[in-house]
Amino acid sequence: MTRYFTKDHEWIDVDGDAATVGITDYAQGQLGDVVFVEVPDAGRQLSQGGDAAVVESVKAASDVYAPVSGTVTEGNAALSDTPDLVNTSPEADGWFFKLTLSNPSELDGLMDEGAYKEFVAGL
Template identity: 70%
Template sequence: MTRYYTKDHEWIEVDGDTGTVGITDYAQGQLGDITFVELPDTGAALAKGDAPCVVDSVKAASDVYSPVSGTVTESNHALADEPELVNTQAESGGWLFRLTLSDAGELGGLMDRAAYDAFVGGL
């Protein structure tokens, strides 16, 4: 599995043609305590840059953008009862949704971990 990052602080972990999407640890730290997560519906068709999720925190509500185009196959329903998983496990159990990639070529415009860490270091 390969993980990629966006400048909007989303990550996508790709296994074959399936991508698991979440927000980075940096993003959850900026948001503060997560109080609610609005997840996309299974079957939703997303274009790269669409905002299928909203993460609400004590500080703000923030859109989550899809790093690639695809069709949603699953949402992390554990977040309905435990939205704080996004805080405690942002880059593992606090994932938001999975999708089937429709254009793997879109991954080429994303960053690897080293590039993302350098990007965050410059903020």
């Protein structure tokens, strides 16, 4: 399994054509206390860079974009009752949705962990 990152602070774990998407620890720190998450339903088609989910903190609402194109296979139902999983476990239990990749070559444009760390350090 390989983990990629986007400049919009999403992570994506890829295993063959199956992937899991969430937001990074840096992103949750910037958002602050998460009070609501809206994840996409299974079957929804996502295109790279398009709206995929909504995350709201006490402070503000933010869109989460699809890091790659594909079809959603599952939204994380746990986030509706415990949205603060995004704060406490952003890169594990606080995942947003799983999808089947439709264009794996899109992964080539994403960052690996080292590159993402460098990107965040420069912010």
